[in-house]
Amino acid sequence: MTAVSEQTGAWLEEFAKLPKAEPWIQELRERAYARFAELGFPTTHDEEWRFTNVAPIARSSFRSEPTYGKKRSAVPLDAEAHLGRYASFDQNAFVALNTAFLSDVTVRRVPAGTVLEEPIEITYETPEGAAAHPRTLILVGANAQCSIVETYKGDGAYFTNAVTEIVLGENAVVDHYKVQRESLEAFHVATMQVQVGRSANFSSHSIALGGALVRNDANAVLSEGSHATLNGLYIVNGTQHVDNHTVIDHAKPHATSHELYKGILDGTANAVFNGRIIVRKDAQKTDSKQTNKNLVLSDNAVIHTKPELQIHADDVRCTHGATIGQLDAESMFYLQSRGIGRKEARALLTHAFAQDIIDRVKVQSVKDDLERYLSEKLHEHAH
Amino acid sequence: MALLEIKDLHAKVGDREILKGISLTINPGxxxxxxGPNGSGKSTLAQVLAGRELYVVTGGEVIYQGKDLLAMSPEDRAREGIFLAFQYPVEIPGVSNMYFLKAALNTIRKHQGQEELDAIDFLNLVREKMKLMEMDQALLNRPVNTGFSGGEKKRNEIFQMAVLEPKLAILDETDSGLDIDALRAVAGGVNALRSPERSMIVVTHYQRLLNYIVPDFVHVLSQGRIVKSGGKELALELEESGYAGLGIEDDEEVATV
Structure with a gap:
């Protein structure tokens, strides 16, 4: 307990310095801070954090960065009914910390029946040396349709601790992208909590490229007849560590979910994939498919992958599969036998491995950026 | 000068010696x-010439255009004009046929001091060669060999050869698994590429292919050695009497139906 209080102590000082907010927010913050102080930072003894050691974050001292500039409004009053209702801070210290430091919140509302042609773009850039707690709330009304692109970036060493809550009304359609391009010295911890309404369709693509120590939690709760797609691509090299935890909660019957996470690991990088699928007792006719594929380019990179199925209904279809592989020697030889050099062939095959995730990206600007990034990065590796 | 000279070539895979002293000289054109029967070493020879690392050369030498071929990487061999049509072309999901072939062609052209082709010139070239192979142009936009039928894969190999215009083409059992229409199309493509400057090694188990691609020389391989060489009539002789007529048994146990 001493260790915990030492680690949380520095945050208490920062917390005390925060200017007071409106009463309902202040109350929420204080409850969240109290919970954070009780939980402390997780350790690797905690099953949820077994392969991800957050001690470097706990030990760090970043100054608090309560605002992101003037572009974002303070918390709108009507957010009260939703804010913090989905992303629970009860068991997650980082969500608790984010909620304790709640100040500006990015709120986007898509009214019922509205179809947005242009994606909602939200970019968070954390300044060097800062700890930031970006908070996003997106409320999509019934029969509405939109795309959302969340981008995280920055320079130097800093800590981004993000929480995003997304609520889909009945029959809404949301195509979500999270592009994480943090600096290679940054810590990035994020939770996305999605409430998928009846017959609604949510798809998310989590692209993790940057960061020294990264933890993503992507959680979706499905209502009757709804669908969720959770796709992810993580590309790590050097000493990067990226941990993806997903939870798809089939709370009601007739919902479907598809999950495809792909990883490319090089250097001495580490990656974790933990995909939990919960099928509640009355969630009959659930159809769920989970796949995690990893391409390991070096002998020293490590991947931990684990499906976690908790099925309490009997008339369901759930499949899962995980693969860990290297570049195919026959494919390499085939390309080389046509004059393509070894390094170029390696880059081509690595890019090809990521292609099916890229092909699923519908927002052209995200797709172009990703293609460009991959070409540059893979050729960097190659030369 | 000979284009290719193989002298007393020995090669193994793992601990097993497969080529036990092959000598062969091939002149331009x-x-x-x-x-040879299954397991005689014909495909190994093809793969060794293309530079497959799986096979370890344990003796002998191969001189190609006056250079030590065995010292060259697979990609350098290709850039110097060697082409292997694979017995089992590899499926590469995520890499488009078009992108792959353009990269290959331009790498080879650059190496040979020619100008790289731009997208339009490349497309024109490709259209012309696809016509030659009676290939569906839609295949170009698909990933390399992915979801192709057996016949489409083999046509794609010869189509690549037509685009890359090698000096030495090695066809590794290009006829296996083809129906007669596909065989005719493949052979037609190969024959269109015959020229006084281009040499070919046609590896086959069956004489059938040689009705369409008429060779200048036939060599029979058994247990890693050439046991008989002759003109095109040797293939006909084999057709009549089988390998057994030469006193060769199948080198590998194959289920008989």
């Missing part, structure tokens, strides 16, 4: 058929 010549077509040599290599025949």
């Amino acid at each position: 010549e077509v040599h058929a290599i025949m």
Whole structure:
């Protein structure tokens, strides 16, 4: 307990310095801070954090960065009914910390029946040396349709601790992208909590490229007849560590979910994939498919992958599969036998491995950026 | 000067010696058929010439255009004009046929001091060669060999050869698994590429292919050695009497139906 209080102590000082907010927010913050102080930072003894050691974050001292500039409004009053209702801070210290430091919140509302042609773009850039707690709330009304692109970036060493809550009304359609391009010295911890309404369709693509120590939690709760797609691509090299935890909660019957996470690991990088699928007792006719594929380019990179199925209904279809592989020697030889050099062939095959995730990206600007990034990065590796 | 000289070539895979002293000289423009039963080493020879690392050369030498071929990487061999049509073309999901072939062609052209082709010139070239192979142009936009039928894969190999215009083409059992229409199309493509400057090694188990691609020389391989060489009539002789007529048994146990 001493260790915990030492680690949380520095945050208490920062917390005390925060200017007071409106009463309902202040109350929420204080409850969240109290919970954070009780939980402390997780350790690797905690099953949820077994392969991800957050001690470097706990030990760090970043100054608090309560605002992101003037572009974002303070918390709108009507957010009260939703804010913090989905992303629970009860068991997650980082969500608790984010909620304790709640100040500006990015709120986007898509009214019922509205179809947005242009994606909602939200970019968070954390300044060097800062700890930031970006908070996003997106409320999509019934029969509405939109795309959302969340981008995280920055320079130097800093800590981004993000929480995003997304609520889909009945029959809404949301195509979500999270592009994480943090600096290679940054810590990035994020939770996305999605409430998928009846017959609604949510798809998310989590692209993790940057960061020294990264933890993503992507959680979706499905209502009757709804669908969720959770796709992810993580590309790590050097000493990067990226941990993806997903939870798809089939709370009601007739919902479907598809999950495809792909990883490319090089250097001495580490990656974790933990995909939990919960099928509640009355969630009959659930159809769920989970796949995690990893391409390991070096002998020293490590991947931990684990499906976690908790099925309490009997008339369901759930499949899962995980693969860990290297570049195919026959494919390499085939390309080389046509004059393509070894390094170029390696880059081509690595890019090809990521292609099916890229092909699923519908927002052209995200797709172009990703293609460009991959070409540059893979050729960097190659030369 | 000979284009290719193989002298007393030995190669193994793992601990097993497969090639036990092969010698063969190929001059520009010549077509040599290599025949032999299963397990005789014909495909190994093809792969060794293309530089497959799986096979370790344990003795002998191979001189190609006056250079030590065995010292060259697979990609350098290709850039110097060697082409292997694979017995089992590899499926590469995520890499488009078009992108792959353009990268290959331009790498080779650059190496040979020619100008790289731009997208339009490349497309024109490709259209012309696809017509030659009676290939569906839609295949170009698909990933390399992915979801192709057996016949489409083999046509794609010869189509690549037509685009890359090698000096030495090695066809590794290009006829296996083809129906007669596909065989005719493939052979037609190969014959269109015959020229006084281009040599070919046609590896096959069956004489059938040689009705369409008529070789200048036929060599029979058994247990890693060439046991008989002759003109095109040797293939016909084999057709009549089988390998057994030469006193060769199948080198590998194959289920008989």
